[in-house]
Amino acid sequence: MIVKTNTTFFRYLLVGCLITMATSLIAQQKMAVNPAAAGFSKERLARLDAFLDKEIVVGNIPGAISLIYRKGAVAQHKTHGYSNLATKEKMELDEIFYIQSMTKPIVTVGIMMLYEEGYFELNDPISKYFPAFKDMSVANFVDVAGSDEKKMELTPADKQITIAHCLSHTAGLSHGLGASEIDQMYLKTLYFQPHKTIEDRVMAMSKLPLVAQPDKVWYYSAAPDVLALLIEHFTGQTCSDYLEEKLFKPLGMDDTGYNVAAAENDRIVTLHHKNKAGTLEPFTQRQPVGQGNTVFGGTHALFSTASDYLRFCQMLMNNGKYNGQQFLGRKTIELMTADRVGDKLPGAYGFGLGFGVKTDLAASGQLDTEGVYYWSGAFCTYFFIDPKEELISLLMMQIEPYSDYYNRKFRQLVYQAIVD
Numbered sequence: 343m344i345v346k347t348n349t350t351f352f353r354y355l356l357v358g359c360l361i362t363m364a365t366s367l368i369a370q371q372k373m374a375v376n377p378a379a380a381g382f383s384k385e386r387l388a389r390l391d392a393f394l395d396k397e398i399v400v401g402n403i404p405g406a407i408s409l410i411y412r413k414g415a416v417a418q419h420k421t422h423g424y425s426n427l428a429t430k431e432k433m434e435l436d437e438i439f440y441i442q443s444m445t446k447p448i449v450t451v452g453i454m455m456l457y458e459e460g461y462f463e464l465n466d467p468i469s470k471y472f473p474a475f476k477d478m479s480v481a482n483f484v485d486v487a488g489s490d491e492k493k494m495e496l497t498p499a500d501k502q503i504t505i506a507h508c509l510s511h512t513a514g515l516s517h518g519l520g521a522s523e524i525d526q527m528y529l530k531t532l533y534f535q536p537h538k539t540i541e542d543r544v545m546a547m548s549k550l551p552l553v554a555q556p557d558k559v560w561y562y563s564a565a566p567d568v569l570a571l572l573i574e575h576f577t578g579q580t581c582s583d584y585l586e587e588k589l590f591k592p593l594g595m596d597d598t599g600y601n602v603a604a605a606e607n608d609r610i611v612t613l614h615h616k617n618k619a620g621t622l623e624p625f626t627q628r629q630p631v632g633q634g635n636t637v638f639g640g641t642h643a644l645f646s647t648a649s650d651y652l653r654f655c656q657m658l659m660n661n662g663k664y665n666g667q668q669f670l671g672r673k674t675i676e677l678m679t680a681d682r683v684g685d686k687l688p689g690a691y692g693f694g695l696g697f698g699v700k701t702d703l704a705a706s707g708q709l710d711t712e713g714v715y716y717w718s719g720a721f722c723t724y725f726f727i728d729p730k731e732e733l734i735s736l737l738m739m740q741i742e743p744y745s746d747y748y749n750r751k752f753r754q755l756v757y758q759a760i761v762d
Contacts, residue, residue: 373416373649380410380417381762387418390755398423401622403722403748404614405433409648409736410756411656417759419648426612428624438597438609439738440630441651442642442719446566448598448654449640450509450696452585453569454674461576464509464695467502468568471575474548475503475568480514481524481551494523496551503556505572508565509695510682514552515563517641524553532564540581540639544571560686560693566640574638581638592667593657595650602632602645610645611740613721625742642720648738651725655734659727679715679729708750709757724749731760 377384390408397403405423410416421433457464462471469476479496486493499514507513518529527550537543544567553561570581577584582600590598602610610632615625635643653664662670681692681699690706692699697715700706716726722739737752 373419375417375419376415377417377759379415380412382410382412382417382759383761386759386761390418390752390759391420391422393751393755394422403739403741404612404622405739407433407435407437407648407736407738408752409652409738411652411734412760413732426624427614427622428612433611434609435649436597436609436647437611437738438602438606438632438645438647439611439723439740440613440719440721441644441646441723441738442721444646444651444717444719444723444725445642445644446640447696447717448585448589448644449566449570449573449581450678451654451658451670452573452581452589453505453509454670454678454695455588456573456576458671458674462505462572464506465504467504468508468572469502471572472544472548472568474545478503478514478548478556479551480555481553483523494551499552499556501556505569506682506695507556508568510693511560511563511565512557512683512686513563513565513568514554514556514558514561515547515565516550516553516561517563519562522553524551527551528564532567537637540567540570540574540637543637543639544568558686560683564641566696568640570638570640581640589654589669590650592669593650593653593664595646595653598644598646598650600635600638600643600645604633607632611738613740613742615742622741628742648736651736651738652734655725655727655736659729659732659734679713709754718744718746718749720744722748724752726753733760 377387394406398405404427405425408418408420410418419435421435423433425431425433425437478499480499482495482497483492484495503513516525516528518525518532531546531550532543535546547564573581573584586599610630613625613629614622617623632645637643657664657669658675661672662668662675678695679697679699680694681701683693687693690700690702692701698717700710700712700714703710703712711728711730713730714726714728718724722741722744725736727734735756737748
């Protein structure tokens with residue numbers, strides 16, 4: 343009888359402890375929100391809520407998480423709509439997103455940490471480390487006599503691709519996103535052929551012609567995959583293990599990585615698209631796979647949460663420091679967020695090392711600040727960092743195809759709410 347009574351007692355004690363632990367974990371996900379402390383008007387922030395809620399009601403987006411941080415305070419951390427429209431699962435604050443090209447800034451930070459350790463110089467040719475890139479050719483399309491067709495001719499590259507070119511998308515490589523013949527070659531080679539490792543994918547890319555001479559144009563590309571392979575070359579670790587050890591674990595980014603624990607798989611937000619009838623639905627053919635990924639790339643492939651990515655952004659905005667640890671030096675971040683492409687990009691925008699940069703506020707015709715740096719992901723995840731305003735903002739969704747519309751509207755509705 344005593345044994346039974348004690349067993350029952352300990353069972354209740356264990357259940358109570360588990361409930362307490364679960365409650366504590368949930369509380370950790372819910373950040374303390376204080377718009378006034380962050381210099382925001384609560385009433386004006388409601389305009390952002392109204393906009394997102396309307397987009398959900400009319401069937402343009404399934405759901406979202408908005409997270410706004412300024413001057414040491416969280417102005418907003420809120421869920422909107424659904425993580426899965428088919429099952430009507432409400433969006434939760436700890437949902438995991440496939441962040442696609444928001445991987446690029448993280449891998450950029452990873453390689454720049456190695457730069458600070460002296461592993462390489464930015465103007466090093468990548469052929470110094472990967473000889474397959476030494477003798478690259480550039481694709482040129484010329485008219486075919488007597489027809490409207492064009493044929494591709496190859497000419498030698500007039501200079502070597504450098505690490506800086508890869509960081510700034512001026513290497514002459516492609517991402518495979520365009521409709522041209524050369525873009526389609528990249529698309530098929532990089533993403534529609536089986537690759538077991540990032541080395542396999544990068545070596546396949548080295549066999550393709552360039553879309554332009556190195557350093558001549560800004561062309562969005564898969565060059566960050568080369569950076570991921572350089573991380574592996576310099577450290578002897580996989581890019582995944584390196585990022586986990588040097589960034590994710592010390593930053594407390596516990597839900598960020600190339601794979602998601604099987605037990606957490608139900609936290610991955612469902613990818614949606616509009617079907618032929620124009621109705622938003624889960625995109626069953628393209629759902630991100632959370633387990634078994636072995637290509638640890640620099641272009642895309644990371645999973646993360648809004649709160650995890652905020653920590654990464656806080657480190658950057660705090661001159662490379664977070665929780666007493668210095669990840670990058672202040673001067674390195676200044677270099678990374680300075681425009682280095684000039685008139686290679688039109689209008690109000692430039693590009694640094696791994697980040698887009700706002701260069702001309704008036705020309706942009708947009709609420710913003712010169713010096714803002716940012717990027718986004720193909721499934722409509724967005725972030726920007728405004729050092730002058732001490733502002734970080736994230737909007738996380740999972741919709742295909744990408745639209746810059748929500749990026750623009752998000753900035754508009756965030757900035758109009760600042761009142762201090």
